Amino acid sequence: MYLSSLRELALGSRLKALSDHFYQAVDEVYRACGAGIESRWFPVLRFLRDVGPSTVTDVALAIGQTHSAVSQLADRLVDAGMVVRQRDPQDGRRSVLALTDAGERALGALGPVWLSIRRGMAESLGPRGAEMLDAIDACERALAERPVVPAILAKHAELVRENVxxxxxxxxxxxxxxxxxxxxxxxxxxxxxxxxxxxxxxxxxxxxxxxxxxxxxxxxxxxxxxxxxxxxxxxxxxxxxxxxxxxxxxxxxxxxxxxxxxxxxxxxxxxxxxxxxxxxxxxxxxxxxxxxxxxxxxxxxxxxxxxxxxxxxxxx
Structure with a gap:
């Protein structure tokens, strides 16, 4: 593929293409299995189920998305009846997101589907799938320790002093x-x-x-x-x-x-x-x-x- 020849220069585009591929694949699985959710809803819904009512800020930090992206997604989940916005009992000046009963029921029926996704992914990707997940873990840790923008700009500052x-x-x-x-x-x-x-x-x-x-x-x-x-x-x-x-x-x-x-x-x-x-x-x-x-x-x-x-x- 052309993008693979560009290596690091096209890293974002390559990951975006992979992300879109997996989103589409899981959505197709959800539809085929009669699940009432979409793949892009999963991180927010799962976080709210596992952690409980949370602010948009807390959700965004936990799942690595922007505040704006989570807020827009929350609007869609509210419209779908999966999530409700309610006052934070500990601080009435702010609101939190919480699963509705419909959201709880939808997630509670997805155990077999999620197990199928795990095992099907492992079979499709083979050993490279586990390696990819480990690499993503390592990449996330590395970026947390040293953000990529300062690292790139530091290299650029070095390179502008180089002569041919x-x-x-x-x-x-x-x-x-x-x-x-x-x-x-x-x-x-x-x-x-x-x-x-x-x-x-x-x-x-x-x-x-x-x-x-x-x-x-x-x-x-x-x-x-x-x-x-x-x-x-x-x-x-x-x-x-x-x-x-x-x-x-x-x-x-x-x-x-x-x-x-x-x-x-x-x-x-x-x-x-x-x-x-x-x-x-x-x-x-x-x-x-x-x-x-x-x-x-x-x-x-x-x-x-x-x-x-x-x-x-x-x-x-």
């Missing part, structure tokens, strides 16, 4: 060369045979042939890459420039470009060129600011079907 740094090719980073370039190639164009050859063998096609591959790192994450390919006789191609779409605005692209130009100069190159596409306006603009000059038409003998931009470096 560029490093040369290392075999441990090899997979990111393909991953990052595949991201933009498949979004805007397609992976051509020449791309595939270079992306799957950077050691042989680039580094071993007198060129270099660079990677942009941010807080330990590989967020960008580019390559400098030696075409022979002092001619180099700047290619395979890619920055993760989630990390734009950090200056990674320009730092990669500067690193490649610096390596070209260190190697004593005579010509540095690149091929691109006019659809990639941001990239073409960056190349121009770095000293690449637009040439008329496509490069003679171009490597790529998609290339309609040909630029040659004339910077200082």
């Amino acid at each position: 740094r560029v490093v040369p090719y290392d075999p441990s980073l090899r997979e990111h060369f393909l991953r990052l370039n595949r991201q933009w190639l498949e979004r805007y164009f397609r992976i051509e045979d020449v791309d595939r050859a270079v992306l799957t063998d950077p050691e042989g096609m680039i580094v071993g042939a007198g060129g270099q591959v660079f990677f942009a790192l941010y807080a330990g994450e590989v967020v960008g890459t580019c390559a400098l390919i030696h075409e022979g006789e002092g001619v180099y191609e700047l290619t395979k420039m890619a920055v993760d779409e989630n990390y734009r605005g950090l200056g990674a692209g320009r730092k990669l470009l500067d690193a490649a130009i610096g390596e070209y100069r260190r190697l004593g190159g005579g010509t540095l060129f690149l091929e691109s596409n006019s659809r990639l306006t941001r990239a073409v603009g960056m190349y121009g600011r770095a000293g690449f000059v637009m040439q008329e038409g496509a490069r003679p003998g171009s490597h790529y079907e998609r290339a309609d931009v040909y630029m040659v470096y004339q910077g200082g």
Whole structure:
């Protein structure tokens, strides 16, 4: 599933989808068994039965929902005849929620249904069901000890102090060369045979042939890459420039470009060129600011079907 690939970033959405699934399943069971309640009523009704008359605030704290959500649910339960609002005998200025006789009777007949739900869930989910419940318990305890918002904001405060740094090719980073370039190639164009050859063998096609591959790192994450390919006789191609779409605005692209130009100069190159596409306006603009000059038409003998931009470096 798509959401599962987003991991923690989609945690709320994934849990919401699971919650909706279980709500719908239990509601279907309740209807099939002739029970007179809905799954979303269960926490409030069960709490009032087990604890007795309680304020909306007390119920909300106990079941982990907002005061507003419990108050709205209480209105529905009152309309359904399951709950009544009455004056708190200990403090006449406030009201409490209490089960009605109808509510008591409805819950009193649900023992077999609840047992079926427990056992049916266990059979359907298998061992993972028990693991999930244990994980939820642990998650609830962890969030009580350290709320998630301050934890995330603390990490963000650390990350905004981080800078992008560029490093040369290392075999441990090899997979990111393909991953990052595949991201933009498949979004805007397609992976051509020449791309595939270079992306799957950077050691042989680039580094071993007198060129270099660079990677942009941010807080330990590989967020960008580019390559400098030696075409022979002092001619180099700047290619395979890619920055993760989630990390734009950090200056990674320009730092990669500067690193490649610096390596070209260190190697004593005579010509540095690149091929691109006019659809990639941001990239073409960056190349121009770095000293690449637009040439008329496509490069003679171009490597790529998609290339309609040909630029040659004339910077200082």
